[in-house]
Amino acid sequence: MKRTVKRTCSILLSTVFLCIIILTGCSNTGQNSGNAPVTEDGKLDTSKKVELQFYMLGDAPKDLAVIEAEINKMAQEDLNTTVKFNFTTWTDWDQKYKLLLSSGQSIDLIFTAEWTQYQSYAKAGAFLALDELLPVAAPELHKFVPEDMWNAVKIDDSIYTIPATYKEYVNNGFVYREDLRKKYDLPKPVDLETFEAYMDGIKKNEPGMMPVSLNSDVIGNLHDRYTEISSFAGPTKYGVGVKYDNPKEPFIFWGSEEHKAELEMLKRWADKGFIPKNVLNIKDTLQSQITSGKSAAIFGDNPTRFNDAVIKIKASQPDWELAYTPFAEKTGYSTPVHPIHNGFAVPKNSKNAERALAFYEKLVTDKRYNLFTQYGIEGKNYEVDANGYYKLIGDAQSNGFPREGMNGWAWRNPEFMLFDEGYDGVKAIFAELDKVQKPDIFTGFAEDYTSYQAEKAALEQVEKQYLYPLLAGLVTNIDEGIDTFLAKAKQAGLEKVQTEYTKQWNAYVEEQGIQ
Structure with a gap:
């Protein structure tokens, strides 16, 4: 009985989170998306000191406090801003992420990707549209990102995330x-x-x-x-x-x-x-x-x-x-990473959207900010040899900030990136993948689950209870396991979800001219 109650509560909570995002998103669409506050000379007004709440997925590096202090010295001087870097840890990060975006908590910058459901959250109104803010609050960043990348991350003709510009392959x-x-x-x-x-x-x-x-x-x-x-x-x-x-x-x-x-x-x-x-x-x-x-x-x-x-x-x-x-x-083929894969958005509840974009511009385009947050402190966390190669000081256990220790994939700047000598092998892999590359036709699809949000939440719980054990090889009779899983999935509304999802996919393929 307790197990049933726990599962039911989990479904209800998941559904409530999604509903909150949808409802508050609709009511807050356009919040902070107008003209940014500027001074008489047309520059961003930074007269009021603010602290930004910055959220990253994964585990925080041991030297995070040291790096944060260094960054805040510069941000205080440049933008009258300090930043608090927050990490979710990798444990149950998806539920934590959902809660962060549905709780009403003030968050100024948060990581996005297709695997964090950027497209769906953007459609649901979880993020601010950045089209009008970027040219004023982060003009250099706006110029730095190629126009085709801005277009690639648009959802319903609006920009909701800042994409990374480093070309890579994340195929396995x-x-x-x-x-x-x-x-x-x-x-x-x-x-x-x-x-x-x-x-x-x-x-x-x-x-x-x-x-x-x-x-x-x-x-x-x-x-x-x-x-x-x-x-x-x-x-x-x-x-x-x-x-x-x-x-x-x-x-x-x-x-x-x-x-x-x-x-x-x-x-x-x-x-x-x-x-x-x-x-x-x-x-x-x-x-x-x-x-x-x-x-x-x-x-x-x-x-x-x-x-x-x-x-x-x-x-x-x-x-x-x-x-x-x-x-x-x-x-026989590989797909270069889609611009949606690594990005940062400004959640709708941000109280400091303009300053958040100005700070993020520093992370990407200012070499001091970029090197500190990607590699740590030179001489303590890393060194650069005579050939320009990155070298970790100590080992993974003793070093408090390994390469890309903040999981800062989204603000990589190809002009500043440091690679160890072994990365020449990765570049060689990329060169081979270039020969068989095909366009990514999947990541641009933006699912809208508004009409089946309750069924979606219920289905997620069915997967965890009945599909996960099958995938883990824990079910003795596979045929019976599949039948049980599908029966429970249908009770949760599987057919409705599949029908609507398929309809949206077909519309996307038609709209994009995908053959």
Whole structure:
């Protein structure tokens, strides 16, 4: 009974959060989106001192207070502003994010991406439109971001986030301990079959090590990786699949033969001991598990994060060796990151929208701000060698601010970026991916769940209760597990959600001229 009550309350809370965002968004549309306060000479008025609330996802670096103090010295002088940097931690970040945007709390800058549902939140009115504010409050930033990128992040013809301008690929690839692969003469992971054979070898020869890094996000770390390497579907939100080469014909993935094949593979992995029985309770990041030696591989990570792991391992375990195989070697194509992927928005409840944009302009375009917040203090956290390469001082445990320690992917400035020598390998990966690049047709889609927000919230809870255990390989009878999951999903309103979502997708494809 308690479990039922807890689940019901969770559904209701989720629905309430969404309703609050929608309702307050509608009533506050346009708030602070008019002309910014300016002085007689046309400059932004900074006569009133303010403190900005800045929210980033993930875990705060140990030296955050030191960096914050340095930044505030400059911001106080330049903008009569101080900033409080807040981090959600990676534990239940999605619920925390939702709460931040629905609670009415005053927040001035918050990270956005397609994986934080930027498009849906923007449609729901969670963020301020920036079109009129940017030219006055952040004119240099407005010029710095190319016009095509501003256009790419627009939702309903308005700008709600500031995109990153660094071109990169965040498509996944296998990350694995190359030293162990060589030692035990294991196959190079290039597809699902060879990756499983690699894990078999690790399990046999290194019984005290997990073959693969996993945590409670089984959707992101197992399902999404499976669909990407299988190359048969794009996003499968609400069980609706879209094939890259046939985007005009979305299909129902949940309950299909492809879905069953995925679950059978994951059940086999669980039976072999690749997936820990307590995986749904693990909160460690995938990267920390491999850099600490707990795990021997990651089932899909992007080239940049792979390189970050290489840096940490080189500093603490120079005898270890990491290797990387892009999924594109199997799928035959890759997509450059969409401008929506990394950005910062001004939430609708910000009391200091203009100053927030002025400060963010400093983060992106002022080298002092950028280097401090991306790399820490030179001589303490990092050094630059004679060839211009970044070098971490100490190791991942002793260093209080590793490279991009604030998860500042969104305010990367290609003109200021520092790379370690190993990043030459990432650039080489990017060069190969350039040869097979195709446009990202998925990220520009902006879902509007206003008409099915209650069903959406209920469906999320059904997924966690019935789909997650299937993905974790914890359900003995897969056919019965799928039937139970689909029955509960239908009770939650699955058909309504799928119908409306598919209709919106088809309209998007038609509007964008996607073939």
